[in-house]
Amino acid sequence: MAKRAAEVDRTEQYPWDNVELLKDAKLIGMTIPTQYGGQGKGWLDAVLAIEALSAACAVTGRIAVETNMGAISAVMAYGSEEQKKMCADMVLAGDKPAICITEPEAGSDANGMTTRADKKGNRYVINGRKHWITGGGVSRLHLIFAKVYDEKNNYEGIGGFLAIRDETKGLKITKREPTMGLRGIPEAVVDFEDMDVPPSALVIPPRGLKKGFADLMTAYNSQRVGAATVALGIAEGAYQLALDWSEKRHQFGRPINEFQGLQWKLADMSIKLSAARALVYNAARSGEGGFPDMLMAAQAKVFTSESAIQIVNEALQFFGARGYSRELPLERMARDVRMFTIGGGTAEVLRNVVAGALLKKKLPQTRDGWGQA
Ligand SMILES: Cc1cc2nc3c(=O)[nH]c(=O)nc-3n(C[C@H](O)[C@H](O)[C@H](O)COP(=O)(O)OP(=O)(O)OC[C@H]3O[C@@H](n4cnc5c(N)ncnc54)[C@H](O)[C@@H]3O)c2cc1C
Numbered sequence: 001m002a003k004r005a006a007e008v009d010r011t012e013q014y015p016w017d018n019v020e021l022l023k024d025a026k027l028i029g030m031t032i033p034t035q036y037g038g039q040g041k042g043w044l045d046a047v048l049a050i051e052a053l054s055a056a057c058a059v060t061g062r063i064a065v066e067t068n069m070g071a072i073s074a075v076m077a078y079g080s081e082e083q084k085k086m087c088a089d090m091v092l093a094g095d096k097p098a099i100c101i102t103e104p105e106a107g108s109d110a111n112g113m114t115t116r117a118d119k120k121g122n123r124y125v126i127n128g129r130k131h132w133i134t135g136g137g138v139s140r141l142h143l144i145f146a147k148v149y150d151e152k153n154n155y156e157g158i159g160g161f162l163a164i165r166d167e168t169k170g171l172k173i174t175k176r177e178p179t180m181g182l183r184g185i186p187e188a189v190v191d192f193e194d195m196d197v198p199p200s201a202l203v204i205p206p207r208g209l210k211k212g213f214a215d216l217m218t219a220y221n222s223q224r225v226g227a228a229t230v231a232l233g234i235a236e237g238a239y240q241l242a243l244d245w246s247e248k249r250h251q252f253g254r255p256i257n258e259f260q261g262l263q264w265k266l267a268d269m270s271i272k273l274s275a276a277r278a279l280v281y282n283a284a285r286s287g288e289g290g291f292p293d294m295l296m297a298a299q300a301k302v303f304t305s306e307s308a309i310q311i312v313n314e315a316l317q318f319f320g321a322r323g324y325s326r327e328l329p330l331e332r333m334a335r336d337v338r339m340f341t342i343g344g345g346t347a348e349v350l351r352n353v354v355a356g357a358l359l360k361k362k363l364p365q366t367r368d369g370w371g372q373a
Pocket residue numbers: 098099100101102106107108109131132133134135182187339342343344345346347348349352365366373
């Protein structure tokens with residue numbers, strides 16, 4: 001996968017061949033319970049696999065995240081038997097589910113979404129637009145969040161619906177975003193035009209015993225740990241390259257790692273990596289038997305994503321001009337890693353989550369203190 005990573009970036013093609021390798025190695029659907037064909041592994045098992053994959057190819061690491069965490073774990077936790085079977089089969093066959101929350105006018109404030117699902121007889125009719133949907137155009141399974149209204153137009157809360165691209169009429173992929181990094185996996189605009197689904201498509205009902213958006217956020221903690229893991233893996237890959245190069249590269253008659261200025265950089269990079277790894281592993285462990293703890297997942301993602309950007313940037317510096325060349329992976333890693341303080345909850349918004357959990361009160365800068373993407 002390391003050898004293919006540059007080509008995946010250059011061609012911007014989804015690495016279907018890597019998906020086959022992941023399937024062969026049983027790294028897809030690891031966390032799906034055994035009765036649905038998975039391996040029933042815990043979050044930490046998935047994290048260890050994702051970390052190693054991401055050091056070689058971040059795009060493949062993200063595919064491993066989204067076939068073990070996020071949407072699939074929400075379905076496994078909250079879905080009906082029928083929904084679980086269908087989604088497990090699709091994921092184990094290699095489909096990376098897409099999770100559709102963000103809208104052009106509702107990003108961090110996901111509760112401000114305007115996509116709506118109107119109950120009409122025994123159907124729901126969904127209209128709206130989502131953007132920055134990872135896998136849009138390659139994913140078949142979509143988990144879509146919308147505001148649900150009853151037949152009298154009373155608002156019931158946010159619910160999560162399943163739809164399948166090319167099967168569910170009215171689901172359209174309308175644009176691919178030209179992204180800075182992680183180019184092998186499309187980010188797309190997804191439109192729903194009178195998308196008509198039966199009640200059996202509803203995985204996370206807006207209210208009742210299941211609490212719609214709150215349940216989504218709980219499940220999403222697994223995806224946040226996964227995102228932190230990809231950033232960690234990229235940083236580890238870059239650090240290792242810098243460490244090796246620092247011995248090989250000679251200037252002023254000695255290996256460059258004999259300069260104290262670079263030794264201290266290596267020391268700082270390794271300290272940040274160890275701290276990030278501990279946060280990520282602990283967050284993963286906190287979720288065994290359920291979902292990772294919200295506070296621990298947010299802390300892990302903020303620290304790891306910000307540290308990883310710094311580590312990759314420093315690693316690139318070790319290579320001098322070569323680091324700036326597309327012939328080496330450092331510039332790609334720098335572009336790829338930049339995403340992780342943004343997607344899946346920005347570092348600022350996750351600091352709000354951390355502060356809200358510490359202070360145990362609603363914060364004025366959030367809509368309800370908790371429900372943020
Ligand atoms: C590569 C990538 C993949 C993605 N994949 C998906 C996906 O699969 N599905 C999906 O639904 N979404 C996805 N997203 C969207 C992502 O979740 C949003 O980009 C993110 O939640 C931020 O929303 P926004 O971009 O609208 O920024 P905005 O919400 O407009 O934020 C702009 C700035 O304001 C800051 N800000 C906003 N509110 C506050 C506040 N209360 N306090 C302090 N600062 C604040 C933000 O931190 C940010 O710096 C993806 C994004 C990227 C980049």
